[in-house]
Amino acid sequence: MTTFRTKTPNHFDLPRRIARLGELAYNLWWTWNPHAQRLFNRIDNALWERLNHNPFVFLGQVGRSEINAVAQNTIYLDLYDRVCREFDAYLTRTDTWCAQNHPAHCEQTIAYFSMEFGLHEILPSYSGGLGVLAGDHLKEASDLGLPLVGVGFLYAEGYFSQRISEDGWQDAQNNPIAIEDLPILPVLNESGEPITIAVKFPDRAITARIWELRVGRVPLYLLDTNVDENNPADRKLTARLYWSDLDLRIAQEVLLGVGGVRALRALGYNPTVWHMNEGHAAFLTLERVRELVASGETFEAAAAKTRANNVFTTHTPVPAGNDEFPLWLMDKYLSPMWPELGLDRDQFVDLARNRQSWGESFSMPVLALRFSAGRNAVSELHGRVSRRMWHFLWPEVEEDDVPITYVTNGVHTGTWMARRLRVLFDKHLGEDWLDRLDDPETWTKVNDIPDAELWAVRTHLKRKLAFYVLERARQHWRRGGYHPVQVIASGVLLDPYVLTIGFARRFATYKRASLVFSDLDRLLKIINRPNRPVQIIFAGKAHPADEPGKMLIQEVYRMVKKAENGGRLVFLEDYDINLARYLVQGVDVWMNNPRRPNEASGTSGMKAALNGGLNFSVLDGWWREAYNGHNGWAIGDDADTDTKVSDAADAESLYNVLENEIIPLYYSDRNGDDIPRKWVARMKESMRTVTPQFSTRRMVKEYAERLYLPAMRSTLR
Ligand SMILES: *Cc1c(COP(=O)(O)O)cnc(C)c1O
Numbered sequence: 275m276t277t278f279r280t281k282t283p284n285h286f287d288l289p290r291r292i293a294r295l296g297e298l299a300y301n302l303w304w305t306w307n308p309h310a311q312r313l314f315n316r317i318d319n320a321l322w323e324r325l326n327h328n329p330f331v332f333l334g335q336v337g338r339s340e341i342n343a344v345a346q347n348t349i350y351l352d353l354y355d356r357v358c359r360e361f362d363a364y365l366t367r368t369d370t371w372c373a374q375n376h377p378a379h380c381e382q383t384i385a386y387f388s389m390e391f392g393l394h395e396i397l398p399s400y401s402g403g404l405g406v407l408a409g410d411h412l413k414e415a416s417d418l419g420l421p422l423v424g425v426g427f428l429y430a431e432g433y434f435s436q437r438i439s440e441d442g443w444q445d446a447q448n449n450p451i452a453i454e455d456l457p458i459l460p461v462l463n464e465s466g467e468p469i470t471i472a473v474k475f476p477d478r479a480i481t482a483r484i485w486e487l488r489v490g491r492v493p494l495y496l497l498d499t500n501v502d503e504n505n506p507a508d509r510k511l512t513a514r515l516y517w518s519d520l521d522l523r524i525a526q527e528v529l530l531g532v533g534g535v536r537a538l539r540a541l542g543y544n545p546t547v548w549h550m551n552e553g554h555a556a557f558l559t560l561e562r563v564r565e566l567v568a569s570g571e572t573f574e575a576a577a578a579k580t581r582a583n584n585v586f587t588t589h590t591p592v593p594a595g596n597d598e599f600p601l602w603l604m605d606k607y608l609s610p611m612w613p614e615l616g617l618d619r620d621q622f623v624d625l626a627r628n629r630q631s632w633g634e635s636f637s638m639p640v641l642a643l644r645f646s647a648g649r650n651a652v653s654e655l656h657g658r659v660s661r662r663m664w665h666f667l668w669p670e671v672e673e674d675d676v677p678i679t680y681v682t683n684g685v686h687t688g689t690w691m692a693r694r695l696r697v698l699f700d701k702h703l704g705e706d707w708l709d710r711l712d713d714p715e716t717w718t719k720v721n722d723i724p725d726a727e728l729w730a731v732r733t734h735l736k737r738k739l740a741f742y743v744l745e746r747a748r749q750h751w752r753r754g755g756y757h758p759v760q761v762i763a764s765g766v767l768l769d770p771y772v773l774t775i776g777f778a779r780r781f782a783t784y785k786r787a788s789l790v791f792s793d794l795d796r797l798l799k800i801i802n803r804p805n806r807p808v809q810i811i812f813a814g815k816a817h818p819a820d821e822p823g824k825m826l827i828q829e830v831y832r833m834v835k836k837a838e839n840g841g842r843l844v845f846l847e848d849y850d851i852n853l854a855r856y857l858v859q860g861v862d863v864w865m866n867n868p869r870r871p872n873e874a875s876g877t878s879g880m881k882a883a884l885n886g887g888l889n890f891s892v893l894d895g896w897w898r899e900a901y902n903g904h905n906g907w908a909i910g911d912d913a914d915t916d917t918k919v920s921d922a923a924d925a926e927s928l929y930n931v932l933e934n935e936i937i938p939l940y941y942s943d944r945n946g947d948d949i950p951r952k953w954v955a956r957m958k959e960s961m962r963t964v965t966p967q968f969s970t971r972r973m974v975k976e977y978a979e980r981l982y983l984p985a986m987r988s989t990l991r
Contacts, residue, residue, distance in 0.1 A: 370419020398432030416490030442831030531557025553638030684973035739860025767841025776861035
């Protein structure tokens with residue numbers, strides 16, 4: 275295996291003693307290691323915050339005197355030496371989970387394709403949960419020593435930034451990101467030229483160069499069409515995530531699937547597992563067949579051979595998440611592939627023909643399902659829904675026997691857990707608790723943590739959230755273009771000692787963001803009760819083409835602006851990984867009320883739980899598996915809810931549980947020390963039950979053993 279990489283540059287001109295800061299900046303490992311983060315923020319915390327935690331830009335801008343000061347500070351240098359040791363040990367570790375449990379398979383390659391990767395706020399290449407899950411998957415694969423490589427896009431303009439106008443309308447701003455400010459390197463060949471790949475369309479070819487991003491031990495390769503060889507329109511093909519224009523969308527997906535395979539080949543990889551995170555990458559199945567047909571195999575033989583190594587994960591039952599292309603568009607872009615596969619047009623369309631109300635289509639999930647031996651949904655309930663949804667592809671078997679299994683999602687603990695909490699766990703669970711993270715036994719010790727210590731950390735995190743919100747409002751106000759009422763709406767009246775509920779996610783209509791407003795009088799009474807007030811923080815973006823989603827934001831924003839709510843309803847603009855981190859670490863309750871069963875899994879509630887937040891959710895997706903009656907609360911009951919009638923029933927349930935259970939538990943039973951004992955007991959139950967099970971540690975091990983290993987073995991045979 276050869277990867278052609280330039281040497282890690284040290285262009286920051288740092289003092290020799292701390293020169294490796296430049297190297298640390300080039301590997302996202304620092305993002306899930308708090309000691310490493312401190313190496314940057316201790317130099318100049320204000321600048322670090324202002325630069326959105328970008329170590330690259332930071333090292334370029336930080337003053338010489340600050341750098342020189344830490345280079346002579348023994349406490350700093352001790353930390354520096356320790357972090358460098360940990361970093362080296364991490365990268366060279368030979369006793370990884372993979373090496374210990376599956377040594378014969380650690381030398382192979384698992385290719386992981388995804389349209390989005392949510393790794394850190396400096397890289398806006400994600401729109402929501404799908405991307406964050408992919409990012410967490412890479413980090414965990416690195417932790418476990420799995421031989422995984424990621425394939426995706428470098429989006430030159432990222433996903434949009436969100437501004438909300440005074441009347442609540444979402445304004446999407448696409449700001450070019452400065453590529454030179456990202457911790458990525460072009461992949462070069464032996465003579466120092468950028469390696470490029472090309473895909474052919476009937477009227478032209480599109481060329482892409484390849485960037486490499488290091489995620490611990492895992493490389494992520496990002497395709498980028500902004501090169502001289504392309505015409506100006508094609509240079510913008512990879513500028514944005516999820517174009518609404520179908521021509522751009524299909525061209526992107528061809529580039530990801532076909533171009534992604536070619537990129538890995540150009541880099542010398544020969545993966546034995548090809549994992550498609552959602553259907554966007556499904557054209558990779560055809561590219562792999564094409565390779566074998568070119569070497570003389572029949573289409574059928576090539577399809578059978580390659581299918582064994584393909585793994586497909588479906589992430590949503592919602593139609594907008596399942597890409598379909600009209601046939602005329604397929605012809606326009608994929609006709610060159612027909613003869614290369616040895617198929618005529620009809621045979622080609624038959625590979626994934628689907629019938630829609632608007633006519634016939636070519637369905638990406640159908641293609642992926644037909645051409646993968648490993649297929650999974652992302653929660654137990656979503657598995658059931660998926661088997662029903664795709665039963666028509668396996669008409670000969672009963673619905674329960676449709677060959678789609680499930681691996682419930684998880685989150686990367688190191689990424690999402692607050693530093694203070696990690697320190698607390700180091701003390702009470704044993705220093706090596708992160709190595710034993712998915713062992714439920716590790717978490718029984720949570721019960722031994724003194725309530726006062728745990729509550730002190732929670733209170734600290736909530737204050738931190740409130741300060742962050744204040745500071746954001748101040749910056750925005752100074753920048754101008756902000757009406758005074760928007761300052762209130764952005765949370766300046768938040769009180770860090772009041773019961774605080776978070777509701778943050780993409781604004782899609784099935785998520786019912788406005789359910790809590792169903793009975794406004796009742797809500798206002800609840801949140802304004804003297805001595806027992808409640809605050810609700812909303813955040814989230816709608817896809818720029820999703821008008822109903824944007825109207826939902828507007829509805830929420832109009833409520834938030836009302837004086838009657840006393841500044842206790844808040845909308846925070848521009849939900850991203852950074853804001854998500856503050857929210858899941860800071861709020862007391864994480865609320866989620868989708869129309870079941872549309873939430874395939876959800877992951878943000880897991881992030882809240884591992885930080886001591888309590889989930890208050892519809893029994894959909896992951897929460898249906900996690901809820902045990904003592905570790906949070908349910909909205910509604912264990913049944914699908916798809917009608918107006920059940921909207922009303924769910925709203926009623928939401929208010930009742932809030933008034934009768936959540937609020938009393940939070941405010942009562944506080945003995946002299948002001949610690950709500952029963953609340954803390956519930957927090958402990960939630961951390962104990964959720965953290966190990968809904969971690970990517972458990973999840974990626976399941977992918978490895980249930981989906982990757984069978985694919986690898988089929989090759990060895
Ligand atoms: C975790 C996360 C999500 C996923 O949230 P769900 O609503 O649980 O699907 C979306 N966006 C960001 C920024 C996240 O961190």
